[in-house]
Amino acid sequence: MKFKILSIAIMIAAAFSMSSFAQTRLTGAGSTFDYPIFSKWFDTYNKMTGTQINYASIGSGGGIQQLTAGTVDFGASDAPLTEEQMNTFKNKRGTDVIHLPIIMGGVAITYNLPSVGQGIKLDGEALADIYLGKITKWNDPRLEKLNPGRNLPNKSILVAHRSEGSGTTFIFTSYLSKVSPEWAKKVGNSISVNWPVGLGAKGTEGVAGIIAQTEGAIGYIELAYAKQNNLPYCVMKNKTGNFIEVNFNTVSEAAAGASKHMPSDLRAVITNADGKDSYPICGFSWIVVPKDIKDYSHAEALVKFLKWAVTKGQADATSLYYAPLPKPVQKLDLEKIAMITSNGKKIK
Amino acid sequence: MNENAELTKEYFEKRKRSTKTSTFIKKLLGNKNPGDFIFERLTLLFAVLVFLLVLFMAWEMYSHSILSIKKFGFHFLVTSVWDPFNEVFGALPIIYGTIVSSVLGLLIAVPLGIGVAVFLSEIAPGWLEKPLSFLTELLAGVPSVIYGLWGIFVLVPWVRDSVEPFLQNSFPNSPFFQGAAYGFGMLAAAIILSIMVLPIISSISRDILKSVPNTQREAAYALGATKWEVTKIVIGNAKSGLLGAIMLGLGRAIGETMAVTMVIGNRPQISASLFDPSYTMASVLANEFTEATSDLYLNALIELALVLFIITILINILARLLVWSTERKWKSNPA
Numbered sequence: 001m002k003f004k005i006l007s008i009a010i011m012i013a014a015a016f017s018m019s020s021f022a023q024t025r026l027t028g029a030g031s032t033f034d035y036p037i038f039s040k041w042f043d044t045y046n047k048m049t050g051t052q053i054n055y056a057s058i059g060s061g062g063g064i065q066q067l068t069a070g071t072v073d074f075g076a077s078d079a080p081l082t083e084e085q086m087n088t089f090k091n092k093r094g095t096d097v098i099h100l101p102i103i104m105g106g107v108a109i110t111y112n113l114p115s116v117g118q119g120i121k122l123d124g125e126a127l128a129d130i131y132l133g134k135i136t137k138w139n140d141p142r143l144e145k146l147n148p149g150r151n152l153p154n155k156s157i158l159v160a161h162r163s164e165g166s167g168t169t170f171i172f173t174s175y176l177s178k179v180s181p182e183w184a185k186k187v188g189n190s191i192s193v194n195w196p197v198g199l200g201a202k203g204t205e206g207v208a209g210i211i212a213q214t215e216g217a218i219g220y221i222e223l224a225y226a227k228q229n230n231l232p233y234c235v236m237k238n239k240t241g242n243f244i245e246v247n248f249n250t251v252s253e254a255a256a257g258a259s260k261h262m263p264s265d266l267r268a269v270i271t272n273a274d275g276k277d278s279y280p281i282c283g284f285s286w287i288v289v290p291k292d293i294k295d296y297s298h299a300e301a302l303v304k305f306l307k308w309a310v311t312k313g314q315a316d317a318t319s320l321y322y323a324p325l326p327k328p329v330q331k332l333d334l335e336k337i338a339m340i341t342s343n344g345k346k347i348k
Numbered sequence: 349m350n351e352n353a354e355l356t357k358e359y360f361e362k363r364k365r366s367t368k369t370s371t372f373i374k375k376l377l378g379n380k381n382p383g384d385f386i387f388e389r390l391t392l393l394f395a396v397l398v399f400l401l402v403l404f405m406a407w408e409m410y411s412h413s414i415l416s417i418k419k420f421g422f423h424f425l426v427t428s429v430w431d432p433f434n435e436v437f438g439a440l441p442i443i444y445g446t447i448v449s450s451v452l453g454l455l456i457a458v459p460l461g462i463g464v465a466v467f468l469s470e471i472a473p474g475w476l477e478k479p480l481s482f483l484t485e486l487l488a489g490v491p492s493v494i495y496g497l498w499g500i501f502v503l504v505p506w507v508r509d510s511v512e513p514f515l516q517n518s519f520p521n522s523p524f525f526q527g528a529a530y531g532f533g534m535l536a537a538a539i540i541l542s543i544m545v546l547p548i549i550s551s552i553s554r555d556i557l558k559s560v561p562n563t564q565r566e567a568a569y570a571l572g573a574t575k576w577e578v579t580k581i582v583i584g585n586a587k588s589g590l591l592g593a594i595m596l597g598l599g600r601a602i603g604e605t606m607a608v609t610m611v612i613g614n615r616p617q618i619s620a621s622l623f624d625p626s627y628t629m630a631s632v633l634a635n636e637f638t639e640a641t642s643d644l645y646l647n648a649l650i651e652l653a654l655v656l657f658i659i660t661i662l663i664n665i666l667a668r669l670l671v672w673s674t675e676r677k678w679k680s681n682p683a
Contacts, residue, residue, distance in 0.1 A: 061639025156528045163614040165639025194431035199532050199625050200614030209500055214530055
């Protein structure tokens with residue numbers, strides 16, 4: 001008798017736990033650049049709708065790889081897919097890939113020089129030469145010329161960069177390729193390059209860790225990490241010649257110009273943008289999804305989330321030091337989202 | 349009487365038939381009983397499966413790296429450029445980094461480890477020996493990521509601020525201690541590897557030294573040997589096992605991933621200076637595997653994995669040969 005009651009109780013408990021699995025769970029993978037705002041969004045969205053979204057912050061390249069393999073519902077990348085990757089995707093999954101700009105971010109050039117403080121001025125050529133290994137000391141005459149009266153110390157510059165494939169690297173090397181012909185020829189613009197000098201660390205967290213630990217270090221990290229770790233960052237000279245701090249206003253300025261000339265597939269790179277107040281090292285971050293998603297419940301949940309994220313979700317951007325998408329870009333996004341289908345059927 | 353005879357005839361016929369089949373089965377079973385037969389064949393199957401698994405892994409790695417093998421051939425092992433953007437892959441600095449960091453780690457860990465083992469088995473009193481053994485074995489169980497985090501926040505600053513300046517000032521002209529002291533680099537990786545390998549070497553060595561029969565020690569004492577001479581005899585007895593322990597440690601050091609990648613600087617270059625950053629095969633795979641989106645890149649990484657696999661096997665073969673040769677020497681010279 002006791003055994004019967006126990007077994008019935010277990011079956012009822014199992015049935016209840018089964019029912020909780022019926023809720024849609026989405027999975028995504030990719031950019032570490034986006035991870036802070038994704039965490040906030042997924043948490044808010046889960047409280048609002050109950051949809052649970054799991055995200056693996058493994059780097060943009062990893063996200064693209066997992067999406068092409070079909071193991072995740074969406075990928076997140078700070079670098080748009082190359083033609084080759086888009087063709088591979090089409091061959092493997094049988095449908096096109098859609099790029100949706102989801103947020104904008106600035107790349108801060110941070111450093112560790114306690115005696116100097118915040119706001120060292122740099123321009124593109126100097127930064128490229130530091131990363132090429134041509135400028136090796138902080139009190140190099142070129143840096144002193146840019147920073148009169150700052151008393152830069154006689155310390156070696158320790159260059160830090162990402163060891164794995166990273167969209168942040170893509171934005172950074174895109175900028176360096178535009179301002180330094182030697183960089184463009186010698187190293188190039190990609191999510192993973194053959195760095196002439198420097199230490200490699202895993203993830204933005206790894207680079208921030210090296211900078212925080214080592215005096216004289218310089219590195220490129222996402223603005224949010226710089227602010228959260230209280231790291232001083234450089235003021236960069238933009239295309240017009242003004243020295244610009246990185247914050248969400250200056251990043252939006254860079255996007256404002258770009259949104260007028262957005263290509264139809266929304267794969268726009270906005271480094272070294274025009275505009276007197278635009279910050280030169282920033283970019284879109286994209287969510288990439290298949291155009292046709294086989295599972296209708298997943299497609300529906302994903303479309304609902306994406307519509308929320310590109311409109312209402314943008315309100316969370318500035319508190320985490322990202323720039324929200326300008327309204328014209330949000331409109332373009334919604335038009336693209338409407339094109340997502342499930343087995344050929346439109347999503348309601 | 350006739351019935352009896354018929355029954356008896358039937359009985360003997362049945363017995364003859366069953367004897368024929370049972371002899372046949374017995375011959376098939378190799379004259380063992382069926383339970384033993386099944387047990388032996390089953391365990392043989394498991395052993396063969398393990399061997400086949402290793403062969404299968406090697407075959408899979410080879411077949412998935414065929415693009416890279418065809419494109420680079422032998423140059424993969426001897427060129428120094430690792431450029432994912434231009435798709436040129438040369439693994440020499442990475443192989444160098446793996447071998448050098450492991451050997452350096454062993455150089456630090458072996459004297460310490462064998463020393464600990466000798467202390468624990470020969471010299472330590474019982475009340476001290478048990479807790480100390482427990483603590484060394486505990487070190488072996490710490491996950492490698494924790495060593496990595498400890499490395500970044502404790503070891504690297506210490507190396508940068510104390511060890512490297514000390515080495516640079518004591519040996520200013522040595523090619524091993526050149527360059528700026530950043531903490532991250534080959535030296536930090538070697539130190540962290542030695543800490544990770546130490547518990548393996550010391551706990552296995554301690555077991556091996558303990559297993560030397562006490563009669564050896566007693567005989568030596570009876571002949572008037574001092575404690576140190578007895579210890580030397582015990583170590584001589586246990587040489588082959590100690591070598592095995594060291595090789596196990598080397599195997600772990602070569603494959604160590606997370607702790608090393610967090611402190612080694614992740615830069616594929618060959619440099620004599622221990623202060624310079626380096627790169628190991630396991631670190632490359634951990635860092636770049638998830639983002640290798642082009643086929644050639646993926647093939648190159650799998651070829652790197654294959655090289656690591658082959659190096660591990662070669663080390664184990666070398667260890668076996670060393671162990672056999674010392675055993676043979678010992679057996680032929682029992683004195």
